[in-house]
Amino acid sequence: VTTLSAPRGARARVRAELTREIRAAGRRQLAEQGSTGLSLRAIAREMGMVSSAIYRYYPSRDELLTALIIDAYESMGRAATAAEAAVERADRLGRWLATATAVRQWALAAPQEWALIFGSPVPGYRAPTDTVDAAVIVPVLIMGIVADAHPSAGPDRADLAIPPGPAVHTPMPASVRSELDALAAQLGQPPAVEWLAPTVMAWTQLVGSVSFELFGHLHNVIEDYAAYFEFQMREIAARLAL
Amino acid sequence: VTTLSAPRGARARVRAELTREIRAAGRRQLAEQGSTGLSLRAIAREMGMVSSAIYRYYPSRDELLTALIIDAYESMGRAATAAEAAVERADRLGRWLATATAVRQWALAAPQEWALIFGSPVPGYRAPTDTVDAAVIVPVLIMGIVADAHPSAGPDRADLAIPPGPAVHTPMPASVRSELDALAAQLGQPPAVEWLAPTVMAWTQLVGSVSFELFGHLHNVIEDYAAYFEFQMREIAARLAL
DNA sequence: TGTACATCAGTGAACGCGCGTTCACTGATGTAC
């Protein structure tokens, strides 16, 4: 982290350090009170500074919020990437389960950061486009697994006649296909086109499932959530024919 | 609505009316600023009252929030129930699609109410158990459709050997089964036990999909969201063998 | 039908709190010659 910015003098090093500390304090506040409770004054208080001093580091509350959102996406992305990388390449089911489990574990450890990125949009806050690179880490990771199972081109193309999902399934509307094509084109080795929508569905289900657990929607319905989660993820893997 | 409380005198009628007006004003504020922006003072201002007068109707901000949450669940439930009831009973795919579409339409029309019930929990607010009856309307509706397709008992039991979901699928953990059994027992005519988890998954996917659309997670990924949504819901219907 | 009393809605002032952001300033740290 430090090596990235490579600050020249002592002043720059201290500045980078304090910038990081401000975000850490912000994260702590987030954990305690949620995004509504994120307050520059409270951060300043915690750091033993006067409130206006924060403005030397972040020009406004929204900028800090953006930084924290990017941090959260990157933190989740790192956790998922590391877990996925530890699994043997050929074991695609294992890679998917490792990714999904890492995402869930990350969310359980930092529920408010999860809420920040996947919960209700913060009122009056418009997310700048800076966040998309970080937001896309895990979806791209998943798409990579699917692409390994169902590559888009080459001699194995013939094997891919199996339709995505269950035997009875619906043709994908053309308007959706083209959008997803454009998304896949961003990948070096994209999955075969008919697997794109199922991949997005898998990602939706993963996020939906974690949110349901975290936000308490299956309270008193599912007790052993870990078991139910794994069951779900295995079902999805089967659908994706990993 | 009026018939439910059946107020005796004129005073009681006015009180019921104003209570409703307060919630309507709250809903309007929610729509503009989200749950954070819900303010008793602002409601009082809008109604031309002094702020303390609101306390004659709701003893605290949290109580009002609870009332609005229940309203939202009930409003969504009414929309879904009406749409589902309009479809011929035998057309189970149609009933599912009508339900899912009604949920999405309701959400698009009232995004902040959606966020209130399915977004991040309001910080510092603990939902009382009063909300569960309303929260469960749509899930129960869906479970009813699945139950019609796959009833739990009777002579048709033999036809139900088809496993839920795709051909390759995972056994459900016993701990999850028992919890879902308990849930299904609340229904008069529950679905066969092996369809319970797929039903909850379908509900999760429905909510996840609408949230993704509303919260902007597929911005610049899926353009024709209506088409994608229908595609998804048809896939789910196939999985549920409706 | 009329009077006496109890209930209740709404008032207005106040308590105590927190927030984001701006601004002119001091003094220390870095930079150029």
Added chain:
DNA sequence: TGTACATCAGTGAACGCGCGTTCACTGATGTAC
């Protein structure tokens, strides 16, 4: 190596705002006899 100047971090006071909740009160509406 030493001095002069520019940069920058942090200060403290202030602006203007909003909030939930409490409390003693006034009057109007309802109820019991």
